Amino acid sequence: MNDKSHVSLEQHLCLVCGVPFDTGSLLLDRRLKASLEHRTTTGWGLCTEHQKMFDDGFVALIECDPQRSGAPSGNARLKPEQAYRTGRLAHLKRHVFAKIFNVPIADDQSCVFVEPGVIEKLQSSVAHAD
Ligand SMILES: [Zn+2]
Numbered sequence: 097m098n099d100k101s102h103v104s105l106e107q108h109l110c111l112v113c114g115v116p117f118d119t120g121s122l123l124l125d126r127r128l129k130a131s132l133e134h135r136t137t138t139g140w141g142l143c144t145e146h147q148k149m150f151d152d153g154f155v156a157l158i159e160c161d162p163q164r165s166g167a168p169s170g171n172a173r174l175k176p177e178q179a180y181r182t183g184r185l186a187h188l189k190r191h192v193f194a195k196i197f198n199v200p201i202a203d204d205q206s207c208v209f210v211e212p213g214v215i216e217k218l219q220s221s222v223a224h225a226d
Contacts, residue, residue: 104132108141111207112156114181117143140176142206155193156207159184159215174209186215 106121116137123138125131142150149156159182166178193208194201196218201208 099134100130101132101134102128102130104134104136107135107137108139109137109176110143110146111140111176112146112149112158112185113143115143117141146206149187150206153190154187155190155201155205157186157188157193157210157215157218158207159212160209162211179209182212184212184215186218188218 102125104123104125106119106123107116108119109116116135118135119138119141123132123136141147146156158179160174160179161182164180165174188196190201
């Protein structure tokens with residue numbers, strides 16, 4: 097049985113949680129041949145939940161295991177598809193992030209990859225901040 101189709105639901109992977117979600121777009125095979133899977137992942141985006149966090153002014157910290165992530169050479173940024181997510185996440189207001197890490201953060205930057213231990217340390221320091 098051939099379960100391919102000439103239309104496919106486009107999906108993006110959420111940068112933050114790595115979960116695929118529907119973009120609401122349909123992909124169409126130009127020759128109308130049944131060449132497509134039911135769902136096609138075409139890139140990265142933000143799922144509804146994390147888009148909302150981003151809109152609310154949060155930046156997501158995504159913990160990655162550098163041992164298992166595709167090692168970026170030199171100072172190259174880790175690409176989303178190379179990152180091995182540990183599953184630990186944190187959200188910080190952008191200005192808080194900039195203050196704690198002492199780095200400016202671009203308005204369109206929705207997430208930052210951090211090494212194991214960073215989020216834990218952050219949460220314990222935030223917990224004691226009051
Ligand atoms: Zn998400």
